[in-house]
Amino acid sequence: MADKLRVGIIGCGAGRFHARGYARLPEVEVVALADVNPERFRHITEEIPVPRLYTSYEELLAQDDIDAVSIALPNFLHAPATLAALEAGKHVLVEKPLATKVEDGEKMVEAARRTGRKLMICFNYRFRGDSQVIKRQIEAGRLGDIYFARAGWLRQSGIPGIGSWFTDKERSGGGPLMDLGVHVLDLALWFMGAPEPIAVSGATYAAFGPRGRGSWRFARFEPGSDGFTVEDMATGYVRFANGATLSLEVSWASYTRHPDDYYVHLFGTEGGAELNVHQYGFTDTVRLFGEAAGTFMEMKPQYTPEGGHDKAIEEFVRCILEDREPSPSGEDGLRVLRIVDALYRSAEVGHEVTI
Ligand SMILES: NC(=O)c1ccc[n+]([C@@H]2O[C@H](COP(=O)([O-])OP(=O)(O)OC[C@H]3O[C@@H](n4cnc5c(N)ncnc54)[C@H](O)[C@@H]3O)[C@@H](O)[C@H]2O)c1
Incomplete structure (x- = not known):
């Protein structure tokens, strides 16, 4: 890992709450955004400068220097994007709900366990x-x-x-x-x-x-x-x-x-x-x-x-840096x-x- 944790944000609607949370933390750098709608980048870039902008999340996940991602896509894309991110070796903070189907949620929890990456769900309340x-x-x-x-x-x-x-x-x-x-x-x-x-x-x-x-x-x-x-x-x-x-x-x-x-x-x-x-x-x-x-x-x-x-994002970052299991976890998302x-x-x- 570089001296800073390098993060990408996928989905630039609610993704802006994530960008703000990361921007407060000196040990984190938001290096990339992904959204199919390029109009949406400015929701974040007008506030926080981000150097790399991708119109597909697969392209963002192919970047080897990204350590972790926030996923704030429409619900049906939480599972495919999380699975792809974990397989690419990234830690994942996924927005709620964990997935739209229980089977998909089970696959996400299993993939986090198998890859040894952190999976946290954004139950920010x-x-x-x-x-x-x-x-x-x-x-x-x-x-x-x-x-x-x-x-x-x-x-x-x-x-x-x-x-x-x-x-x-x-x-x-x-x-x-x-x-x-x-x-x-x-x-x-x-x-x-x-x-x-x-x-x-x-x-x-x-x-x-x-x-x-x-x-x-x-x-x-x-x-x-x-x-x-x-x-x-x-x-x-x-x-x-x-x-x-x-x-x-x-x-x-x-x-x-x-x-x-x-x-x-x-x-x-x-x-x-x-x-x-x-x-x-x-x-x-x-x-x-x-x-x-x-x-x-x-x-x-x-x-x-x-x-x-902000506090949820801080917890996600601390869990990665201190190698702790996040709470709320993927399992918590699956129980719900x-x-x-x-x-x-x-x-x-x-x-x-x-x-
Ligand atoms: N924790 C919270 O309090 C909270 C608040 C708001 C939204 N959310 C969650 O965040 C997620 C997104 O909600 P939203 O309100 O931002 O929705 P939204 O529709 O405003 O934003 C979703 C974004 O994803 C982009 N997108 C769609 N398909 C894509 C793809 N294949 N690849 C890349 N980008 C794609 C869209 O262009 C859009 O910009 C939902 O799961 C929602 O439940 C959570």
Whole structure:
């Protein structure tokens, strides 16, 4: 490895969050970008100078001097690009969801193991100060055993582009469950200590998208694509081997009080916690519940109101430089994908399914 870690970014939409994260780190150099649409390079290059620009990711991966890549492509390309990158000897930070199919996710985890390269999934919400403070309380035993979690992400009008790859099941793998649900599922599982899911019941709805309603303010439209073949709301219930359960609700569009809010509520034998994030805000997002001297307590902890992609990227870089296993790992991405897949299967057959 050269004196600096040399990184490439594949996909220059959300890839710009990655570029910003790497640019903060003196031990890293962003040396290349890849995107089929050259118009997209300037999303990054206007802010951060990058010397080499490629219109195919295969070309970027063929560069021997690149140590690691971030992959921020449409979901169906996560698996082929990650597999190609690992085989080319690069460490990979892949955007969520891990893949659109469980089999592909399994191949990605296996390839990372076999090649000895790092595979991290960008569940960036773990790295916010509010999530970290809850995790610390759990690790200190303040919640006892967590036996139930309620997780959700609800938007009033937030379909990210009717007619874009997001709303085409083939390319996205699904609607808000794949897009938003994976984040809150991961948070809940991480808080709960990664219990093993065994049975899942789910339902999906498409009340807005097929009628051309519920689009987001940043929505893109890609002419020539197939319209709306995913859900715009999903609900679910997950049973774990240790007896704990989780309920989930996600929507891109719904008549609700929540414009664009996510939450994870935890119920434990010694205490409880609520994370309530309103429109990506950082203030007043955590409440802890417990008991002291016979009195029920509601507590408002202090934390650093920051985090997200920058911290996730820092963790990826540290794991490479210090040769540690990344967390969230490919396996964490796969655990979430297995639940999402089972929720879709259950929604299709109309009853609970096993994992
Ligand atoms: N972690 C987060 O909070 C977060 C936020 C936003 C997006 N994402 C994830 O990032 C990924 C990308 O989302 P987005 O919003 O940037 O989508 P997008 O459509 O805006 O960007 C995808 C980019 O990939 C490019 N692309 C498509 N096919 C390509 C190919 N074969 N080779 C090279 N480039 C190709 C497109 O031209 C486009 O610039 C998704 O998986 C999404 O789930 C994650």
